[in-house]
Amino acid sequence: MNVLILGGTQFVGRHIAEAHLAAGHTITVFNRGLTTDELPTHIERLRGDRDQGTAGLAALASGTWDACIDVSGFTPRQVRPALEMLGPRVGRYVFISAVAVYGDPPTRPVLETHPRMPPAPDDIIELDQEMYGRAKVACEDLCTKHLGDRATILRPQIVAGPHDPQDRYSYWVRRVTQPGPILAPGDGRDPMQVVDARDLARFTITAISQSLSGPFNMSGHRLTWSDFLHMLGAEPVDLRWVPAPALRSAGCSEREFPLFRPEHGPRASLMHVSNARATAAGLTLTDPAITAHDTRRWLDSHPLQPALSREREAQLLRLAQV
Numbered sequence: 096m097n098v099l100i101l102g103g104t105q106f107v108g109r110h111i112a113e114a115h116l117a118a119g120h121t122i123t124v125f126n127r128g129l130t131t132d133e134l135p136t137h138i139e140r141l142r143g144d145r146d147q148g149t150a151g152l153a154a155l156a157s158g159t160w161d162a163c164i165d166v167s168g169f170t171p172r173q174v175r176p177a178l179e180m181l182g183p184r185v186g187r188y189v190f191i192s193a194v195a196v197y198g199d200p201p202t203r204p205v206l207e208t209h210p211r212m213p214p215a216p217d218d219i220i221e222l223d224q225e226m227y228g229r230a231k232v233a234c235e236d237l238c239t240k241h242l243g244d245r246a247t248i249l250r251p252q253i254v255a256g257p258h259d260p261q262d263r264y265s266y267w268v269r270r271v272t273q274p275g276p277i278l279a280p281g282d283g284r285d286p287m288q289v290v291d292a293r294d295l296a297r298f299t300i301t302a303i304s305q306s307l308s309g310p311f312n313m314s315g316h317r318l319t320w321s322d323f324l325h326m327l328g329a330e331p332v333d334l335r336w337v338p339a340p341a342l343r344s345a346g347c348s349e350r351e352f353p354l355f356r357p358e359h360g361p362r363a364s365l366m367h368v369s370n371a372r373a374t375a376a377g378l379t380l381t382d383p384a385i386t387a388h389d390t391r392r393w394l395d396s397h398p399l400q401p402a403l404s405r406e407r408e409a410q411l412l413r414l415a416q417v
Contacts, residue, residue: 096120096303097159099185101145101177102166104132106258107191107251107292111164112138114296125155126167145173152180162187162303165238169227171217174234178241187303189247190238191295194312195228196250199362204369207250207310211235235310244308249295251313252368253354255386256292257393262402263353264289268327268390269401276333278408278415280355283321283336286366287354290315291381301377311376314368316383320355327387337415345414351403 098115102108103124112122112134123139132140141154145167155177163185168174178188197205198212214233215226222230238246255264270277290313298313318326324334339357349355356363370378 096161097123098303099123099125099155099158099160099163099181100166101125101163101168104134105130106260107254107295108166109134109258110256110292110296111166111299114293114300118300120300123158123160145177148172149176149180152176155180159184160186162189164189164191164299166191168234169222170219170230171215171233171237172220174237178237182241185245187245187247187306188238188242189249189299189302190234192231192235192248192250192310193228194250194252194314194365194368195224196232196235197365198225198228200364203364203367205312205364205367206369207312207372246309247302247307248310249298249302249313250310251290251295252315252365253289254292254295255289255315255390257389258397259292259390260399261353262399264386265390265394265399266353266402267324268387269394269399271324271327271332272391275405276335276412277324278403278412279320279324279334279336280342280352281320281336281339281357283319283324285320285339285355285358286317286363287320287323288314288317288366288368289354289386291386294378294380298373298378305376307376311373311378312368312370313373313378314370315380317367318383323383326383335412335415337411341415342411345411347411351407353402 098120100108100112103112104126115122123141125141125143127144128142143154144151163181196211197209200209211232212229214236215229219226219230235248253263259265295313339360356366
């Protein structure tokens with residue numbers, strides 16, 4: 096197949112490009128060309144800026160593709176011009192959305208049939224935590240309006256694996272290998288659920304080859320935090336479980352504790368997302384231990400700024416007196 100990827104060089108987009116290359120497809124990537132690009136040199140690269148509307152898409156004015164995979168669409172102002180320009184010239188449009196479209200539903204597991212948040216205003220530019228999900232809703236609606244059954248909507252959870260520039264999942268992969276007591280959030284029974292970027296990437300191939308339409312949750316294995324940290328290799332080390340109320344009292348933010356969503360706290364439902372529809376359509380999941388192993392190997396040569404500094408961790412342990 097001949098596949099266009101909007102984005103395509105960083106993390107999720109990179110894994111998607113590599114998966115399609117491995118499947119023998121011809122890839123074209125479109126982006127601003129501002130970040131490091133380690134994809135093979137023979138891939139066609141088109142440059143532009145989606146924030147400039149139709150003018151920024153001039154490089155896409157001609158050409159046809161069997162499919163377009165939109166990794167870099169976050170607002171209606173970015174997505175609408177792409178749909179108007181590419182709609183007549185692509186067979187299938189795969190939009191990478193997010194489980195954030197559901198907000199924080201009270202019933203679980205979260206299914207594709209759950210109500211979504213209200214769409215964001217058409218002119219939205221700044222995206223905070225709530226508006227991110229609403230903007231994705233607006234983008235999904237545009238895809239369905241313009242393309243109907245030719246639109247595939249993928250809603251991943253937090254995505255994990257090699258090449259992730261954000262120290263969320265990788266923080267814990269690295270931390271369990273370091274000395275000293277480890278501040279573990281909660282009591283070990285809270286849920287933890289992510290999806291391997293490579294599983295998401297492979298499913299884009301399935302969606303295109305099988306002409307899958309509509310929304311699909313992209314969620315991975317569901318673990319407890321105790322199982323997660325022990326799977327990472329933390330059992331021989333000193334885990335210090337700190338209850339969620341103590342962390343809140345200390346002013347801790349989600350940024351400091353990547354992935355942690357207390358069972359009865361905000362957005363805990365997004366750690367209980369059903370992948371049944373996607374699995375029935377062909378989604379396969381990587382063993383969590385393999386995701387951890389491959390992420391650790393990548394981290395050996397790609398150090399990241401820790402989400403939680405060792406100094407802050409020690410301070411929190413003293414405050415919690417554990």
